[in-house]
Amino acid sequence: MGSKSITIPALSKIKVTTDEVDLGQDNAGDSQSSAVLLPQLHTKIPNVVNSKGNYLYTDDGLEILDATGGAAVACIGHNNPRVKAAIVDQLDKIEYCYSQFFTTPPVEKLSRYLTESTGGLMSRVFIVSSGTEAIEAAIKMARQYFTELPEPQLQRIRFIARKQSYHGNTMGALGTGSHVARRAIYEPMLSPHVSHVSACYPYRGKNDSESDASYVARLAQELEDEFQRVGPDTVCAFVAETVAGATLGAVPPVPGYFAAMKEVCTRHGALFILDEVMSGMGRTGTLHAWEQEGVTPDLQTVAKGLGAGYMPIGALLIGKKVVDVLDHGSGAFVHSQTYQGHALACAAAYEVQAIMQEEDLLANVREMGDYLGISLQQRLGSHPNVGDIRGRGLFWALEFVKDKEKKEPFPAKSQLAKRLQATGVQKEFCISLIPGNGTADGKDGDHIILAPAYNTTRAEIDTIVDRTEKVIKAVLG
Template sequence: MAPPPTSVLHASLTLPPPTITHASGHYLHPSPGPPILDASGGAAVSCIGHSHPRIHTAISAQLDSCEYAFAPHFSTPAYERLASFLCSSTNGAMKKVFVTGSGAEAVEAAVKMARQYFVEKGEGGTRTRFIARQRSYHGNTLGALDVSGHAARRAIYEPLLSGKTSHVSPCYPYREKRVAETDEAYVDRLAQELDDEFHRVGADTVCAVILETMAGLTLGAVAPLQGYLAKMKEVCERHGALFVLDEVFAGMGRTGYLHAWQAEGVTPDLMTVAKGLGGGYVPIGALMVSPKVVEVLGRGSGAFVHFQTYHGHPVACAAAYEVQQVIKDEGLVENCRVMGEYLGERLRARLGGHPNVGDIRGRGLAWALELVKDKTTKEPFPVAQKVAPTIHAAGLQKFEIAVLPGGGVVDGVNGDLIVLAPAYNVTREDVDLIVQRTAKAIEHVLGGAPTAKI
């Protein structure tokens, strides 16, 4: 049957996606069709599941009191409450919060804040550059894409980008740690590469280094090796640049810590959060600013030269605050840690021996399966084969599961991933079902017998 006509500009102009009529718990309900197990939280967003009654109540109550106030001119109790919670959650590492409408907008704000910091310090004439990582992703707006290092996503927009960002190697042990190289030696090599890049572009020209604390979809749930973040921050401090952590993917509990950097004990100068902040109930992100940066602005202009029509939106702030209270009251950060360990164990038991599963990695409830054509050489499937998208489609159409397909992990174009990022309140039974259905989708597309039974 031909798909019904649509006025929506979907990701595909020829193949509209399933229409979800309602959602509850861990399931999306399409029309027509059976319920779909949401094993990816959309794009690692739905962190407390769908249709939680407490969030409905919080949104309704905020609509009854104040649905909108222009944040440059007014504040609201909802904005103040969320900002206070976020700052307190860092034990003083962050002092101010600027709430945005998305993760990309939060990154845009971070880029602008880093630039303004040096203007206020009197270094605006020289500090105009940024350093980020290859195969990183910070958002699809032009500013966020400019600091991103994913070749395929940048490609057609390259002529529109500033050219003020250079990229160094990611922390990616599966492919880039040398044979017989220790973790410590590998981290030292990456730190030296960053230091060399400062010298190459001119150390006094760099505003900031921007890193994902834990790499998201474009590298595939790669947690930092021990000492990596500390070494990166040390290089930044040596050259007077800011250290910025993008936790849009990994923050707000996903890794088993409310803030992913808390696992490493390395505080950033600026940080961004989004996906797990509002849990999908509202569009929201946030830039969090350290006392060091606030102090410089306070001695200078006393203002952030940036605003957005919907920044600090009271309904978004009220919903996000209640999401965070649910996470706290239900012990979900700890559940991320416990169920994350179990998810990793089950994935390795079920798919570790599959001839096309090259690596299984993750932390908390963010896990990735890197798919390869040859497990010994780690040769990727060619991008034209569309392995990850085909597995995603098989999951939806045949096995009633939604996973997150990724690509470009090897060189920004080639290299397939399947990412799992279920809600923080999953149980062991939920995890078993996620692994079982994911394995069936992979085996349906790539073949290979199960190595263990669940």
């Protein structure tokens, strides 16, 4: 047939330096020499070869302060000896077995911890490997709930989510969120059964003369109107990030917002889903961000702070009301994945949670979070391009504007947030920042997020604020 034979390289011949794989001699991470599909095919990114605490070390000798734990993930810092030992200990027993056939002590322990952390309000846990997978599971669980009610409601196929939201990147999760740029080319393929109402975004959404209460009433009315528009009995659930993260930039809800949203859902028999992939597991100062809102979700997703990056892990927490319906219905969730409930991931996450508890890290999140917020305000509040500084716990964002009075955003094409992030990792600054765009309306507008580890110190916060200020001044003047 004239087929060419390909010689598979011997793994032993792949070049290594000390204990790292050298992808291209002195050009590791370079688009020309890397076999990795880099985020920007033509842009070199730093090659991290080591880490300690909240610092990353690159192959060219930089010591980068990880002020964001990656994407708000590494919440107890890097290279933690206790978590490493827990992983090795579990490796000595069983690394993986198929969750359809077997359970294991780490998945049992982690799930028990999570349900007890909600006082039993969430009564079962479905452990997956990412935030996106947790959201996919939530969407499916919501649908299944309505198919198994004593009087099934098969017409419920719709979801209402919020503008400038992010819920992940598979087709179902992307179709739920509203990140305009990430959706754009896939738009024709995304679910037509999701619609979006305004986020709770006081900086741009609340009128100057409006009280929190009337702003909340207006948003509740908008949700009510959307239920009416699509047909209240066709909606499975309303989905929202408890503290809006990646697309909107660390925006806490105004008081009473979620209670009002849940009331609308309850009135129409729809479920209330909170996505705490970014804001949960301690990031905002309580283990669950909803604890500060006086509401309990029917379904809740968590991920980043659960395993702190030591292993990929996410989870769907399922409220008792939903579990009871399944219990009396088919008795099985119509969804599964090969790596669900991975033993090593669960062992790592359990140890992360033990460390957070034993070291009382949530108290530190609250204290250092307040200090970070005050410091950012003092140092950057009067910068002409810093329109808003907001956040909760160790989850803060700066929103940038061209004109502070008019709150005019920078256009998407200026790629401001991306430039701030890329500048941050240069050797003059050595700080990792999370960039976000589409802040103002899903398309234009920029923010950066700071999400230091829960064990950060005042001295480290001072360094974070110093370096962030320098980066902003270097890029914006």
